[in-house]
Amino acid sequence: MHKTVLITGGTRGIGKALVQHYCNHGYKVIATGSSEQSMENSRIAFEDVRWLVCNLKCVVSIEKFAMALGDQPLHMVIHNAGVQQSRDLFVAGDETIDIEDETMINFTGPIMLTRLLFDNVQRVSGTWVFVTSGLAIAPKQSSPIYCANKAGLRAFCKSFNGQIKLHNSDIKVCEAIMPLVDTDMTQGRGKGKISPQQAAQEIFDGAAKGKKEIHIGKIRILMKIRSLFPNLIENIMLKA
Numbered sequence: 001m002h003k004t005v006l007i008t009g010g011t012r013g014i015g016k017a018l019v020q021h022y023c024n025h026g027y028k029v030i031a032t033g034s035s036e037q038s039m040e041n042s043r044i045a046f047e048d049v050r051w052l053v054c055n056l057k058c059v060v061s062i063e064k065f066a067m068a069l070g071d072q073p074l075h076m077v078i079h080n081a082g083v084q085q086s087r088d089l090f091v092a093g094d095e096t097i098d099i100e101d102e103t104m105i106n107f108t109g110p111i112m113l114t115r116l117l118f119d120n121v122q123r124v125s126g127t128w129v130f131v132t133s134g135l136a137i138a139p140k141q142s143s144p145i146y147c148a149n150k151a152g153l154r155a156f157c158k159s160f161n162g163q164i165k166l167h168n169s170d171i172k173v174c175e176a177i178m179p180l181v182d183t184d185m186t187q188g189r190g191k192g193k194i195s196p197q198q199a200a201q202e203i204f205d206g207a208a209k210g211k212k213e214i215h216i217g218k219i220r221i222l223m224k225i226r227s228l229f230p231n232l233i234e235n236i237m238l239k240a
């Protein structure tokens with residue numbers, strides 16, 4: 001029997017590479033986009049994938065999406081969709097995504113979806129993957145809400161793992177901590193980015209092992225340096 005994976009934000013970037021990777025490995029893939037329009041090309045490129053709208057800014061859309069899945073068993077759910085808005089708290093009005101929407105997409109929406117799809121995953125002792133960022137550990141000054149959202153998701157993963165232990169459950173929760181990846185989100189900034197394909201491969205491998213934390217690419221070095229010099233990375237990143 002084919003295992004089923006749900007990937008949010010499968011239209012572009014890391015999500016698109018994840019869709020490709022899981023298809024290549026024989027999974028039945030369900031993927032989401034924020035609108036019918038944004039999924040048009042993806043439907044053509046990945047005909048065997050079940051594409052559904054789940055606009056994470058909108059509670060009704062999240063509920064409708066969960067209803068559409070019904071009691072579909074989910075062996076893996078990858079909360080990948082995300083947005084990052086640069087924001088200077090000293091300069092009002094230079095933003096295209098407001099604070100509520102950014103927090104819904106990055107933090108509240110994925111958690112709501114986790115509650116709504118809890119039984120779909122638990123029934124098959126499945127795996128949850130939450131895509132966070134090195135910025136959850138060492139925030140930069142220029143995207144304060146994004147960094148806070150990802151740090152919140154990181155805390156949520158830790159509490160969730162605590163509850164798994166408490167309930168002696170077989171389900172797994174993995175936090176995939178990303179370095180800079182070459183996608184629309186990072187267009188025109190940063191150096192030494194890894195490809196979305198490398199990110200997808202490392203998420204796939206780490207999730208298959210049920211790792212509580214999947215350290216992708218340079219995050220492995222960041223974690224080592226941080227254990228030796230706890231404040232160094234934070235001080236460097238705050239300048240970005």
Ligand SMILES: NC(=O)c1ccc[n+]([C@@H]2O[C@H](COP(=O)([O-])OP(=O)(O)OC[C@H]3O[C@@H](n4cnc5c(N)ncnc54)[C@H](OP(=O)(O)O)[C@@H]3O)[C@@H](O)[C@H]2O)c1
Binds near residue numbers: 039080
């Ligand atoms: N790129 C990096 O360097 C980097 C580093 C650390 C962490 N991450 C994390 O990795 C994940 C993927 O990032 P990426 O770089 O691949 O981003 P991306 O290329 O900008 O793609 C973003 C994805 O999120 C979806 N999305 C955006 N708004 C949404 C909404 N309102 N509702 C539902 N889905 C929505 C998009 O779907 P539509 O096209 O349908 O709108 C798209 O599939 C994010 O969680 C991001 O925070 C990325």
